[in-house]
Amino acid sequence: MDIALRPLLIEDAASIVAAEDDETVRWFSGGRSTVEGTRAYIGRLCEDAAAGSPKRAFGIWGDGECVGTIDYDPDVTDALDPGDVNISYGVAPWARGQGVASRAVVLLCEFLEGRDVGRRAAIRADTRNPASARVAxxxxFEELREARSTEEAGEDGVPVVFRVFVRPFAGQRQSCAS
Ligand SMILES: CC(C)(COP(=O)(O)OP(=O)(O)OC[C@H]1O[C@@H](n2cnc3c(N)ncnc32)[C@H](O)[C@@H]1OP(=O)(O)O)[C@@H](O)C(=O)NCCC(=O)NCCS
Known part of the structure; x- marks a missing residue:
């Protein structure tokens, strides 16, 4: 599949909702989406960006179809170090297992290199989500450590434990472990 990223547009909302399943809700979106709610969410992202928020979200396009989303947010600090740029993603169930998410992550890292957003990309994979760790x-990405979340807990109230993966931006590769 030929993969490309495109900034999320309000008209992508229906595709995003159609691409959602229980796994997406559990590990990525945090709740069932509606088209109206997703349109509002994308609108808020645009407003926040205009007001100075550094978070950006993209549609993942495969062979002309929106098959998922990916975003980056330098303001996420939970389990991360200063300069880390958190990346999260979700892929439609019918498009999984074909390298879509890992290709999208590489494309996003390439997009971020040379932009003044941070010193390295970071992925926090819940220890119960091996598919996400495999994407990293x-x-x-290099696995850095396991870290207990100070902000997120599972259904049992126990704090989530993340496997933290990092990939320095070009020109900073020697500083991975620092
Ligand atoms: C995680 C997710 C984005 C992966 O998308 P994808 O397009 O299938 O990812 P890729 O094809 O690039 O790679 C997935 C890898 O995980 C592996 N994998 C899938 N399920 C797995 C499991 N239960 N245990 C271990 N590995 C698993 C696949 O085999 C593949 O590795 P391989 O190529 O070595 O065989 C997708 O499953 C998803 O949307 N899940 C719900 C949302 C989510 O978990 N988001 C992560 C939040 S950061």
Whole structure:
């Protein structure tokens, strides 16, 4: 599949909702979406960006179809170090297992390189979500540590534990472990 990223547009809302399943809700979106709610969410993202928020979200396009979303947010600090740029993603169930997420992560890292957003990309994969950890590994990230969340807890109230993966931006590769 030929993969490309495009900034999310309000008209992508229906595709995003159609691409959602229980896994997306559990690990990525945090709740069932509606088209109206997603349109409002994308509108808020645009307003926040105009007001100075550094978070950006993209549609993942595969062969001309929106098959997922990916975003970056330098303001996420939970379990991360200063300069880390958190990346999260979700892929439609019918498009999984074909390298879509790992390709999208690589494309996003390339997009971020040279932009003054931070010193490295970071992925926090819940220890119960091996598919997400595998995406980070396939995208060339190095596993840094496990870290207990100070903001997120599971259904049982126990804090989430993340596997933290990082990939320095070009020109900063030697500083991975620092
Ligand atoms: C995680 C997710 C984005 C992966 O998307 P994808 O397009 O299938 O990812 P890729 O094809 O690039 O890679 C997935 C890898 O995970 C592996 N994988 C999938 N399920 C797995 C599991 N239960 N245990 C271990 N590995 C698993 C796949 O085999 C593949 O690795 P391989 O190529 O070495 O075989 C997708 O499953 C998803 O949307 N899940 C719900 C949302 C989510 O978990 N988001 C992550 C939040 S950061």
């Amino acid at each position: 590994q396939k995208a060339g």
